[in-house]
Amino acid sequence: MDLNPGVEKVFAALSSQQDLRDGAATTSLSSGITLFQNKKYKEAAAAFRMATAYKPDYIDAYNFMASAYLQSGKNKEAIDAYKISLQLDKSQDEIHVNLANIYIAEKRNNEAEKELKVAANLNPQSSLAPYTLGHLYLQTNRPKDAVDQFKKVISLEPKNGNGQYALGLAYNRLGQYDDAVKELKQAVTLKKDFALANYELGNAYAGQGQMEQAREQVAVLKKINTSQSNTLAKDLDKSISQPKIYSFNDANSSFGPYSTFGAATSLIILGLAAPSSSKDFTMQFQFDSGMDVGSVMTLSNWSISKASGGPGGIYNNGISLHQGDQISVSPVPKSVTFDPETSQATVTFSITQNEAGTGVIDPSHLVFKFSGTDVNGKQMDPNADEYDGFAGEPF
Structure with a gap:
């Protein structure tokens, strides 16, 4: 059935207006990204808000807005932006992880755990959620639960080294130093100049009573010779030193x-x-x-x-x-x-x-x-x- 010419004009006008609004939203988003890259986070957040005003279902704008708020130290506003984004599309596993990280920073651990479990279910092939959840468990004195999560990470990315490091860290917390040494030796083999893993390996050796091997890790950290490794070398040396x-x-x-x-x-x-x-x-x-x-x-x-x-x-x-x-x-x-x-x-x-x-x-x-x-x-x-x-x- 043919539409009345007047109705067609209305539809055309509405379509044209929507195109204009979409274009304005895209322009605002682009402007916000440029401001963000220039570390003008307050102005960037305002540009992203403008983008959502033109296009209320603009998921990318909400996610960028949350990032800008985070850089400005406005966690509450960042949480609100991520929540709106997830209302529009609940399948964004990485956004669930991002939201969880804010909750972790604010010690809202139960909410963080919930978001990470949702993310893991949404994307079982991603190691991001179990890796983050494992570290949350370490922070909340649940090393046994952390072990399970880090084993999942290793099964997903066996050659990465990060999973082995994290698992070794969990074993150290449990006092299972033999298991820790095994995982951490693999971590430093898979990943060159892995200062954090060398530090934990030194602690694991000390836990075994192998002080010479522990001191060798201090030397390894000094040889890596970065700001991080030098700090860790001092910390490890102090940690494993014995009274004389x-x-x-x-x-x-x-x-x-x-x-x-x-x-x-x-x-x-x-x-x-x-x-x-x-x-x-x-x-x-x-x-x-x-x-x-x-x-x-x-x-x-x-x-x-x-x-x-x-x-x-x-x-x-x-x-x-x-x-x-x-x-x-x-x-x-x-x-x-x-x-x-x-x-x-x-x-x-x-x-x-x-x-x-x-x-x-x-x-x-x-x-x-x-x-x-x-x-x-x-x-x-x-x-x-x-x-x-x-x-x-x-x-």
């Missing part, structure tokens, strides 16, 4: 762990001339870290022994003495005091002369060892938890 005996304070100690010949010395020189006489002596040690006061003052964390080789040498240089003349020191000190302000421990121990007054001791080969922890619960560095006068430095 820094030095022996001779001036504040009554026992001199030295002898002229580096061997047996008569107790008479130590002021023990009378048979069966006893005397207390002190050794003061300087730690390089803040130490746990209770741990330092626990006597069983200290030991005093005769050197048997290595950096500490051999007691009396391996020369056997008459059994009755050899004086043994108690393997546990008499007392320990500690100054947390200076990180100095003063160890008190006793030496007793034999009944004949002929006792001898090798002061330079008496090994003092501490096996406690610092304020963070870290065990002592096994390369600096002992001291004797022969070595002259902690070992």
Whole structure:
């Protein structure tokens, strides 16, 4: 049926007006994009709003508008723009993820989780939603759930490296260091100069007690030599460092762990001339870290022994003495005091002369060892938890 000429004119006019509005919307969008690229985010948002005024169902304009609001720190307005966009087209999985990221920034974790699950269902072949959801679970102390999400990421993108890194991170949180090392080694193999993965690999090695391998990752991070890797190298070095005996304070100690010949010395020189006489002596040690006061003052964390080789040498240089003349020191000190302000421990121990007054001791080969922890619960560095006068430095 033919339309009345008047009606046809109305339709033509309306069509022409719509074309004009669509053209104006496109022009506003283009203008907004240019402003956005020039980092004029407030003006860009206004241009995108104008585009939606000309064309209320302009999905791209709402999405760009949300981005401009985000750059301006206007999260509420960005959320509103994304919600309108999703009302127009709920199938935009990436927009659900974008909305979730804003919720995560605002600690609206339940809403974020909901959006990410929707995105994952909309596009099961995309790794973006499960990867983001996995990190949300890590942030909310749900590492087991994070493991499941990162395994999905790896199944979708097995050669990317990001999934292996994230899975290794989750295993570290769970204390499953063997699994973490496996995943993180693969991550740094798949992705060159992957500083974050090297950092986590160092932590995983430390969790296994493999401190040398952990320190190797510090060197790797320094070699990458970017701002990020250098910062991570410092953080890892601090994280894996263990407390050490820094030095022996001779001036504040009554026992001199030295002898002229580096061997047996008569107790008479130590002021023990009378048979069966006893005397207390002190050794003061300087730690390089803040130490746990209770741990330092626990006597069983200290030991005093005769050197048997290595950096500490051999007691009396391996020369056997008459059994009755050899004086043994108690393997546990008499007392320990500690100054947390200076990180100095003063160890008190006793030496007793034999009944004949002929006792001898090798002061330079008496090994003092501490096996406690610092304020963070870290065990002592096994390369600096002992001291004797022969070595002259902690070992």
